[in-house]
Amino acid sequence: MRTSSTIRTGRTVKRTTRAAATLAVAALTLSLTACGGDGDNGGGDSGDKGGGTKAPASSVTLPKLDGESLEVAAVWTGTEQKNFKQVLTEFEKRTGAKVTFVPAQDPIINFLGSKIAGGSPPDVAMLPQPGAIKQAVDKGWAKPLGAEATKELGENYSQGWQDIGKVGGKQYGVYYKAANKSLIWYNAQVFENAGAAEPKTWDELLDTAQMVYDSGVAPFSVGGADGWTLTDWFENVYLSQAGPEKYDQLAQHQIKWTDPSVKEALTTLAEIWGKKDFVAGGASGALQTEFPASVTQTFTGGDQPKAGMVYEGDFVQVNIGETKAKVGTDAKVFPFPAVGDTAPVVSGGDAAVVFKDSKAAQALATWLASPDAAAIQAKLGGFLSPNKSVDASVYPNEVQKKIADALIAAGDDFRFDMSDQAPQAFGGTPGKGEWKTLQDFLKNPKDVAGAQAKLEADAAAAYGG
Numbered sequence: 330m331r332t333s334s335t336i337r338t339g340r341t342v343k344r345t346t347r348a349a350a351t352l353a354v355a356a357l358t359l360s361l362t363a364c365g366g367d368g369d370n371g372g373g374d375s376g377d378k379g380g381g382t383k384a385p386a387s388s389v390t391l392p393k394l395d396g397e398s399l400e401v402a403a404v405w406t407g408t409e410q411k412n413f414k415q416v417l418t419e420f421e422k423r424t425g426a427k428v429t430f431v432p433a434q435d436p437i438i439n440f441l442g443s444k445i446a447g448g449s450p451p452d453v454a455m456l457p458q459p460g461a462i463k464q465a466v467d468k469g470w471a472k473p474l475g476a477e478a479t480k481e482l483g484e485n486y487s488q489g490w491q492d493i494g495k496v497g498g499k500q501y502g503v504y505y506k507a508a509n510k511s512l513i514w515y516n517a518q519v520f521e522n523a524g525a526a527e528p529k530t531w532d533e534l535l536d537t538a539q540m541v542y543d544s545g546v547a548p549f550s551v552g553g554a555d556g557w558t559l560t561d562w563f564e565n566v567y568l569s570q571a572g573p574e575k576y577d578q579l580a581q582h583q584i585k586w587t588d589p590s591v592k593e594a595l596t597t598l599a600e601i602w603g604k605k606d607f608v609a610g611g612a613s614g615a616l617q618t619e620f621p622a623s624v625t626q627t628f629t630g631g632d633q634p635k636a637g638m639v640y641e642g643d644f645v646q647v648n649i650g651e652t653k654a655k656v657g658t659d660a661k662v663f664p665f666p667a668v669g670d671t672a673p674v675v676s677g678g679d680a681a682v683v684f685k686d687s688k689a690a691q692a693l694a695t696w697l698a699s700p701d702a703a704a705i706q707a708k709l710g711g712f713l714s715p716n717k718s719v720d721a722s723v724y725p726n727e728v729q730k731k732i733a734d735a736l737i738a739a740g741d742d743f744r745f746d747m748s749d750q751a752p753q754a755f756g757g758t759p760g761k762g763e764w765k766t767l768q769d770f771l772k773n774p775k776d777v778a779g780a781q782a783k784l785e786a787d788a789a790a791a792y793g794g
Contacts, residue, residue: 388718389481389699395425397689402431402441403455403679407621408647412709419705420696426689436757438464441684445470452690455679456502458749458757459493462682466496472686474500474694481698485718489741494680502680503698506706507715508642509732510561510675510746511665514649516627517658519546519637527663531566534666535600538607541637548607550636552623553615553771556764560748560756562640563767564675567594568744569668580747582792586784595770595777597668603774609636612772624648628660640665642677643732647711657728674739677746678715707733755791762787 405413410430417428431451433440438461444450450470456462465471474482479500482491486504494502513534520526520537523544528534538548552558568576571590578584579591601607608615609626618626624645626635629652639645646656654660664672681697683690696702703714710725717737724730736743748756748763755762763784770780 389696389701390477391420391424391692391696392688393425394689394692397424397426397687399426399428399453399689399693400431400451401428401453401455401693402433402437402444402451404433404435404437404457405455406432408650409644409711412706412712415709416697416702416705419702420693423696424689424692426692428693435759436753437461438753441465441470442468445684450684452685452687453681453683453693455505456682457677457679459502459745460750460752460757462494462502462680463496464753465682465684466501470684471496471501472683472690474503474683475686475691478503478691478694478698481695485698485700485716487715487717487740489743490678490715493678493745502682503694504678504680504715505697505703506679507713507736508644508677509713509736510642510677511565511673512642512645512662512732513638513640513665514624514627514645514660514662515638516546516634516636516654517661518632519544519634520661522546522632523637525637527661528666529663529672530666531569531597531600531668538601538604538638542606546634547609547636548638549601550609550618550623550627550639551602551615551771552618552620552639552641553612553768554618555620556759556768557748557757558620558623558641559767559771560763561642561675561746562598563594564747565640565665565673566597566668567591567747568673568675569665569671570594570597572669573744576744576747580750582751582788586788587781591781591784592777595774595780598770599774599777602771608771615771616768621648621651625652628652628654643713643729644711646729650710656726662728674743675746676736676743677749751788752791755788762791 401417403413414430417430420426421428433454437454437456441450441454456465462471482500482503490504491500494500494504519541523540525537525540528537541548567579567590570593575584575590610618620641624639624641625648627637627639628634628649649656649660666672681694683694700716700718703716703719704723706712707714707719708723708725710729713733713736715736721730721733724733751757751763758764766780766783766787770776
């Protein structure tokens, strides 16, 4: 999964209190520390390895669609695309429709614009940010969900996950896939060799990194070639350090990027990004490393991988599945440490949005809002559903099961990815805006003031002042 962003939603995601965030983090911490001994592989072709029980096979009613054809567009590639196609295949079996997956380029909103201009929009598209939904609605591309899809959504999702798929009070998006983006994955053998333990605070993370470095392994792998990974780093530090109110304000550009809170967060990030040899390959190496490679290089190479830790969401398991490492034994995980008063809880997601208002398209949206659909992909690994009706036993290992339990237990107490709420030109375009400035900052972490000035200039232009 990647995360980018488009145009701002004009509203903040449901506001949470520090107390609520603390409870959510406590639940996640408790869950992850109980995950030590599972050996199942979290990604790829795990088949029936997950055990447990599927959601009831007939929990959702779908129409017969014999002879109908649909196109579904998404930016997903590799294993993620392969697993999603299994969900579409089951829809075909139940309805008689034929579904074609259309690989989309990033950012997807631009891809959709070209398809619509050419008179061939997909029936449904998976949009990875609230801002993309808002832009698609504003342009008259997106169609509201029908009664059946809305009903299925209401039965299976918390209000917060329903709300981020709404524009102007109408439901447009089904958040089929979620992400817990406040996790750090580590090579268990590296930690054992270094005598390191899972840190709970930023200072402890720095101490752990030093121990890993002293053992002869670079502490962190960073996929800097993909700018969105860097925005995720920033958002976790900023949310924990500045707090949820400031986070909401910065997400809506109600405060400037020259604010002292941004300076503090960038200065904190520089304690890792600017530390010599703390990042595998140095800044130049990180900027040539795409996200998938940042994961696989952490879990290959025996006792001498290129790095001991990699930060990113639960979807990292898909990429771990491409190595011989086993989630829960060789590859373990801990919550992003607290930088300020509380540890951060940042989420992302991909929503199904209808672009052709047909019976078949609405039926597919209904299907994707059901626990039946989510259970299929959940069982394959590297996937997290915000659908509260999905039986957590379908997840393929204890690590993923506990992450899913914690997400559902958090209810509406989460913060959505900040860059996903920003205009596309600022928060979601390769080589521009926040992505580019944070790549430049990774290259030169001493220039905090310069990074702030550039971020503010780009944000002001993108938000319209």
